[in-house]
Amino acid sequence: MSIKDAAQAVMKKAVQAAPDGWMPGGTPDPLIRQKHGLIGKPVSRLDGPQKVSGTARFAAEFPMENMVYAALKYSTVAKGRIKELDSAAAEAAPGVVLVMTYRNAPRMKPAPLFMSSDKAAGGDDLPIMQDEEIHWNGQPISLVLAEAQEQADYAKSLIRVTYETEPSVTVFEDAKANAEQGVFQGQPLLLEIGDAEASLAAAPHKVDVVYRTPRHSHNAIELHAATVGWDGDNLRVHDASQGVAHGAWSLAQVFGLEEAQVHVTSPYVGGGFGSKALWQHQILAAAASKVAGRPVRIMLSREGVYRIVGGRTLTEQRVAIGAQADGSFDALIQTGMVAMGRHNNMPEPFILPAMSAYKSGSFKLAVEAAKMDMLANTFMRAPGEAVGTFALESAVDELAESLGMDPIELRIRNEPEKDPTSGVPFSSRHIVEAYKAGAERFGWAARKAKPGTHREGEWLLGMGCATATYPYYRMPGGAARITLTKDGRATVEIAAHEMGMGTATTQTMVTADRLGLGMECVTVNYGDSHFPGVVLAGGSQQTASIGASVIAAHRELITELLKLAGKDSPLAGLDADEVTGRDGYLCKADELGRRESYVSMMARIGRDEITAEATAPPPLEFTHWSMHSHGAMFCEVRVNAVTGETRVTRFLGYFDCGRILNPKTAASQFRGGIIMGLGLALMEETQFDERNGRVMNPSLAEYHVPVQMDVPEIDVIWTDIPDAHAPMGAHGVGEIGITGVGAAVANAIFNATGKRVRDLPITLDKMM
């Protein structure tokens, strides 16, 4: 253990042992108690009119004067060197402004690898078009700029290139021989409590099986794109980004600039799911723009997205559970292997659910990473949990079957009172209530315990369930600015993101409630790297991060307002903790009649506006408490006995995610996650050609995502029990929906047919 690791371990212990009151969330957010406001009301999206009328502008839709269009050419070998590269014909083609290759690209540093520091955004840390070296099949080797997209695309086709290939590792079985311990967020993905193998061997009942999940691609419908231009040494980027502050800082590192010289904005993002980070296209567009002296619009082709934007990697997971006859777990083992690129660090952490899901006498959890010569794999919706819950929750179902127990009963039997691996208390955990209420709502009692016994004509019917789980996170660096104007209106500025989660709408509601203003008096501005805060739209942490940041800024604002209002205000002598906002007034919290309106206070102060900016406290709460979202997922399928076709006919997600801020947008997040989970269960796979390391299905025609006809009406409901230790009592809800779905579907298919499929996706051939 290094000194840094040791210091971290000591710090962790100290945070766990500290009094609750010292923690962020130790004193519950006052908004949790407030029941009369906007929070909890179904509010339609504020940006709805722009989105339905086509006036919302995305990254590739901002014009810049004198702009040119880019096209990328990709390598066709996995490893080696460019031997010959002839771009003469391309350079001579009509409309061509620049052909950029490693020979004429400006000198750039590699992008800082995501999670290597707070604002690092790079998908990998490879050199970017700096030399002849090829590191993966699909690496950009040339960029063409032309006056029109058609001209750039045509010129690209004229570039001739040959390679000297070098030995590469593109076969997973070969890569396994040199696997390394996976390290995630600075911690080894390895946890052992007791002697799990011995406990398993001694257990009277057990399941010990291997599950496999394939590579996945995010497939946001908006293609990755950017419009970039230079003004002297200042770089302007219209990006599609889940991390504008991260992107700006990282681009500054690449080009050797000050952070403030790079301005990244991203008002609308056409879906992200983990993919809208900093990949080579934005960097190459900026480099080419510098060389050509003209602004550049780059929009990847769909194939291009598959070539240079990583996806979720494959996993191979052993799950073994040893249990007593009453179902209580003696041993819980989840170990295995993932494929990983050589120049990134994302060992798909599929053991995370098992770290807190069940009580067990012993644990053995481990992820090893087998490095391959392939495109950097990356974060995709519920990284770890989406595929980890497939294996874990399938195994629990298999154990229930062998014990002859109802799978819900088995789960409740192993419900822990405190976090089973860290030992700290849960902040809020109501999964048992969710299961009980969900079973009632779904009609679980009608499920036939014996598989393959419910048949209607050609169709076999079955029901399955599984637990959904995803952690509450809050990353460091959240900050926000609030400005109150003399007309009693407030504006929040924060470098956060709206990719469809409903952030802009929901945070407007929250801020309005916090200030005691109507929604029409509050504006939330986001998606701009020049705003305060390092707020990643990832890890389902954005809601908490914005919440904690606005709490801090709001406190500063009210403190300043009370101070400036002085002794003649009815609120004289009170501090920020003693007042609350209501109907445009600031009121003494326990004596609402003692109040003064914001307009009156501003007039008294004699200022046009007051601005406060503050940083959220360090995110210690989820070390002090075990903080997780949960869901009880129920699925009904029909499987055709002749063709093997599976149709999902009903789905219920019963969620326990703290207080739901906006039921309308939260329901869409839950459903969207579940639908992506149906894709993971039944159809999605990025097919990787192990002979040459090339993705074989780089299109939406060949990578199947769920379409309208694949999706039944999805029922979602929630406990709505606030987590007293989270801002607003709320958890982010972006990722929980995809977790557990794969297992719920697989378990339902088993119940329908008696066939257990442990290898996703569950396509027709596997059912024959």
Next chain:
Amino acid sequence: MSINVNGSSIDLPSDTRVSLLDLLRDHLDMVGTKKGCNQGACGACTVLVDGERILSCLALAVQYEGRSVTTIEGLSTEGMLHPIQRAFIEHDGFQCGYCTPGQICSAVGMLGEVKRGLPSNVTGDLAGGSITLTRDELCERMSGNLCRCGAYNGIVDAITEFAETIK
């Protein structure tokens, strides 16, 4: 050579390679019509040509000389949203909003097909002449428009509500 876009006559491009989608987006800066795959697989670029839905990424602009194209920008009149646009907002029939213009144009075209009695893959009686817009009929007919955010339920609700109002 010209084409009519949302009521305005537009000169066709001299480069015959320009797709209808790129004409709209790159030449006319009418970016409401979206590019999601440029190969006819996602439906984001759906527009109406003389009232029928087509994928503008698979259409060369010059093929449509003299035809009338309606894009998402042309559905709302004088700043007033079309009722189906309002229904999409009310039923949260989108999240990120990128596939939404295509979904809405596709829905308008689809309802016209139903009205004309065009059968789909799930239509039972192909010779029946009239189509009842069941949930299955709607889902089947809208399956060419992908939504990765998974707003499918809301889309069904929005289209169903709108279809009721025009019966």
